[in-house]
Amino acid sequence: MISGPKTSNGDKAAVGGTTRRDFVKTGAAVVAAVPIVSAAVPRSAEAAAKKGGHLRVGVGSGSTTHTLDPGTLEDTHGLIFSAGALTNCLTVVGKDGSLEPDLAESWESTKDAKSWTFSLRKGVEFHNGQSFTADDVVASLRHHMGEESKSAAKPLLSAITEIKTDGANRVTVALSGGNADFPVMLSDYHLGIMPSKDGAVVDAESGVGTGPYVKESFEPGVRSTGTRYENYHRDTYFDSVELLAIHDVAARTNALSTGEVDIIDRCDLKTVHLLSRKSDLEITSIAGTQHYTFPMRTDISPYDNNDVRLALKYGVDRQKLVDTILRGYGSLGNDHPIGLANRFHAGDLPQRAYDPDKAKFHMKKAGLDTLTVDLHTSDGAFGGAVDAATLYREHASKAGIDINVVREPADGYWSNVWMNKAWCACYWSGRPTEDLMFSSAYQTGVPWNDSFWSHAKFDALLIAARAETDEAKRRTMYFDMQQIVSDEGGVVVPMFANYVGAHSTKLAHGYIGKNYDMDGGRILERWWFA
Numbered sequence: 001m002i003s004g005p006k007t008s009n010g011d012k013a014a015v016g017g018t019t020r021r022d023f024v025k026t027g028a029a030v031v032a033a034v035p036i037v038s039a040a041v042p043r044s045a046e047a048a049a050k051k052g053g054h055l056r057v058g059v060g061s062g063s064t065t066h067t068l069d070p071g072t073l074e075d076t077h078g079l080i081f082s083a084g085a086l087t088n089c090l091t092v093v094g095k096d097g098s099l100e101p102d103l104a105e106s107w108e109s110t111k112d113a114k115s116w117t118f119s120l121r122k123g124v125e126f127h128n129g130q131s132f133t134a135d136d137v138v139a140s141l142r143h144h145m146g147e148e149s150k151s152a153a154k155p156l157l158s159a160i161t162e163i164k165t166d167g168a169n170r171v172t173v174a175l176s177g178g179n180a181d182f183p184v185m186l187s188d189y190h191l192g193i194m195p196s197k198d199g200a201v202v203d204a205e206s207g208v209g210t211g212p213y214v215k216e217s218f219e220p221g222v223r224s225t226g227t228r229y230e231n232y233h234r235d236t237y238f239d240s241v242e243l244l245a246i247h248d249v250a251a252r253t254n255a256l257s258t259g260e261v262d263i264i265d266r267c268d269l270k271t272v273h274l275l276s277r278k279s280d281l282e283i284t285s286i287a288g289t290q291h292y293t294f295p296m297r298t299d300i301s302p303y304d305n306n307d308v309r310l311a312l313k314y315g316v317d318r319q320k321l322v323d324t325i326l327r328g329y330g331s332l333g334n335d336h337p338i339g340l341a342n343r344f345h346a347g348d349l350p351q352r353a354y355d356p357d358k359a360k361f362h363m364k365k366a367g368l369d370t371l372t373v374d375l376h377t378s379d380g381a382f383g384g385a386v387d388a389a390t391l392y393r394e395h396a397s398k399a400g401i402d403i404n405v406v407r408e409p410a411d412g413y414w415s416n417v418w419m420n421k422a423w424c425a426c427y428w429s430g431r432p433t434e435d436l437m438f439s440s441a442y443q444t445g446v447p448w449n450d451s452f453w454s455h456a457k458f459d460a461l462l463i464a465a466r467a468e469t470d471e472a473k474r475r476t477m478y479f480d481m482q483q484i485v486s487d488e489g490g491v492v493v494p495m496f497a498n499y500v501g502a503h504s505t506k507l508a509h510g511y512i513g514k515n516y517d518m519d520g521g522r523i524l525e526r527w528w529f530a
Contacts, residue, residue, distance in 0.1 A: 049508065051228075053529040055238040057518075058252045058261035060383065062245030064221035065415045069204040070192040071144050071151025074414050076265060079189050079429075079521040081224045081243050086127075087192025087209030090118055090137065091183050093432050093520055095513040099184055103132065103193055103210065113178035113467060120169045125231050126195045127214045134165035139196030141173075143204060153190035155439050155446035159466075178467030181435045188436065189521060212236035212525045221245050221411060226524075237528035247380055247410040256281070256502055263503035265517055266383045269327040275502050282507075285329055286499040288514035289339050289430025289437075292325075292382045294375065294392070295450040298490035300422045302373070303451075306488055307366035312373075314362065315396035317354035318494045324391060325384040329500050333493035336485040337428060337437050340496070341514065344434050344478035349486065359399035372402040375424070376417050380410025382427035382497070389425060419450050426450060427497075429516045434478045438462055442485060451490030458484045506530060 062077035073082055083089075090104040104118040124132035141163055144151035162174040175182065185191075192209055194201045202208075207215035210233070213226030224243045228236060244261060246252040249268040253275065255261045267275065267283070276283045296303035296312070303309060318332045331340065334352055338345050363371060377389040386407055393403040408417050408424075417424050431437035440446065443462055444454040458481055465477035485491070499517045508530040513520030519527065 049235070049237055049528040051237045051239070051528070053238055055241045055263075055507075055524065055527070055529075056261040057241070057243045057523070058246045058255050058264040059243060059518075060245075060247055060249060060252055060264075060266040061380070062221045062243075062247075063412060063414055065412060066220040067205045068207040068215070068218060069151075070190050070194070071149065071153055071204070073190055074152070076429075076517050076521070077224070077243060077245055079516055080518055080524060081218075081226070082207070083189035083192055084211070084518075084521040085213040085226050085241060085524045086207050086211040086215055087194065088211055089187050089189070089191045089193065090120075091187040092522075093184075093187050093513065093515045095511050095520070095526070097432070097513070097515065099187065102187075103137070104183075104186075107183050109182075113180045113182065113469070114175045115172065116175070116182055117166070117170060117172045118183075120171065121233060122169055124210050124233050126210055127208045127229060128195060130195045132193070132195075132210055133168045134171045135168075135199070136193055136196045137171045138163050138165055139199055139201050140193045141191070142199075143194070143201045144190065150447060151190060152440070152448050153188055155443055156185045156188055156191075156436070177463060178469075179435075180469060181433045181466065184433050185436055185439075187432070188440075189516070213241055216240070234525070236525045238524065241524045249379065249383055253502075256504070259504075262507055263501065263518075263523070265499070265501045267500045267502050268383065269325070269329055269500060272327075272500060272502070280505050281502050282505050284499070284501050284503070284512060286512055286514045286517075287331070287341065287496075288499060288516075289341050289428075289432070289496075290499055290517065291333055291337055291339060291428050291430060291493055291496045292385070292388070293333075293337075293426045293428060294389075294423065294492040294494070295418075295426050296490045296492075297419075297422045297452050298454075299452040302366070302368075302371065303422060303490060305366045307362040308368070308371065309490055310487075311359040311362040311366065311371065311399065311401065312396070313352060313492050314355045314359040315399045315401050316392050316492060316494050317395045318352075319354070320391060320395070321388055322495050325388045326495060326497055329498040331496045333495045334482075334486055335489065335491065335493045336482040337430060337441065337491075337493060338434055338478070338482050339430060341430075342432075342434055342437075344475050346479040346482040349479070349483055352486065354395060356395075356399040359396070359401065363400060370400045370402065372404065373423060374404045374406050374421070376406045376408050376421040377425040378408040378410050378413045378417070380408075380413040381418070381425035385425040385427075388494075419448075432515045434481070435462070435466055438481060438485075442489070453490040455484060455488060 059077050061075035088103050092102040094100040107118045109116045144153040159175045212232045214229050216225040227240045252264045256264045377385045389405045441448045468474040509527045
């Protein structure tokens with residue numbers, strides 16, 4: 001049994017109502033809430049939340065190449081607006097890290113976790129007035145599954161062998177192998193449900209969904225606006241919302257200080273202490289799954305040689321980066337993407353330390369006395385990325401590695417640099433489960449495998465761990481996968497970064513989710529003006 005108590009039929013695990021938390025604890029636990037720097041409004045205060053006002057959000061991301069197709073979302077701007085405002089998924093990660101129903105009211109699986117049935121919420125309407133049904137779920141999931149699909153969610157759904165409706169309000173999904181985390185996968189922000197007709201999504205870039213806000217305008221890389229959807233199936237509070245892409249952190253900070261916006265993400269950690277002195281502002285610091293990385297294309301020389309990769313991993317002083325770039329708002333990374341917030345974090349895996357001699361050793365094994373490489377970076381990749389690359393260059397020079405730091409423009413970074421240049425800077429919000437993270441970026445051939453890495457043993461373990469229901473065995477598998485990625489992967493993961501933001505004290509909120517930035521990407525729905 002993969003989750004929760006048995007139902008009366010004796011061979012299915014029910015999820016929904018009071019049994020949902022049993023499922024979360026045993027079969028698909030995600031991340032738990034953590035304290036924030038400033039005091040959070042007590043959960044009971046949410047009952048007194050009031051409607052009204054126009055929320056202005058300044059975010060350090062957004063590109064002129066973006067669209068509203070959920071499958072193409074790639075940064076916080078898209079997460080907040082397209083996923084957090086316009087659409088809903090079947091499931092959602094709640095503020096406390098538990099998996100909660102969204103457009104699905106409940107779900108159940110067979111013992112082997114190869115077949116899942118979702119009962120859908122009734123009475124939901126899309127922004128265009130069309131009623132939400134099981135047909136829309138089938139069409140929306142298939143939108144990411146086509147042979148020509150470039151969706152980032154395509155690998156998450158690759159195990160689906162059949163998806164069909166069972167009446168207007170039930171969907172059954174058959175998988176090629178068991179997956180105890182499948183309902184968690186369906187909370188991925190790329191999997192927003194869209195209206196369909198004749199078995200296909202009507203217009204994936206329309207922005208029409210079932211979410212808390214109706215799209216008013218969308219200027220890619222500049223500005224997005226929406227108005228509250230009065231027929232939304234949950235409470236939401238702002239009359240209207242506006243997202244502004246402000247890449248420059250100084251400009252973003254100034255916009256908050258002068259009252260041009262109400263909240264910003266990615267505070268400048270060098271100056272955040274100055275903001276904290278302002279009585280009308282509040283600072284939040286959330287330790288979650290976000291991590292900063294330097295992915296190398298392992299299909300391109302010299303990064304196709306693991307000894308070169310190891311030399312670069314030993315050539316960075318992680319503690320200096322945490323102290324200097326994060327100013328303590330984070331923790332050490334160990335060259336894999338699974339952090340302390342994850343359920344199966346391999347905490348006893350030896351921490352890789354800065355060691356120029358070991359870097360030289362691996363250089364010699366690769367047949368090199370010196371190495372000269374370009375590292376493409378931009379503060380659009382993550383706050384302080386240029387400074388981090390510059391420090392990295394200083395560290396690596398002691399091992400005979402010459403890193404040429406190439407500064408790239410923020411606009412278009414994710415289209416022109418990431419996954420195009422041989423070595424670059426990157427950030428990941430992380431994922432609530434190990435399988436979801438590994439399946440998104442480390443499995444062979446998935447669209448967001450930004451190191452173009454392929455490892456047969458890793459892939460086999462990934463598939464096996466999905467179906468494994470024995471807790472101890474599953475933990476061992478994920479430990480092994482973390483070790484493989486750390487020792488043989490193509491990504492340097494030097495640090496995990498807290499989500500550090502600031503907002504006007506005119507805003508109120510409950511406990512803040514940590515599965516993604518900006519309250520799990522749900523700030524537009526969950527916050528309100530006091």
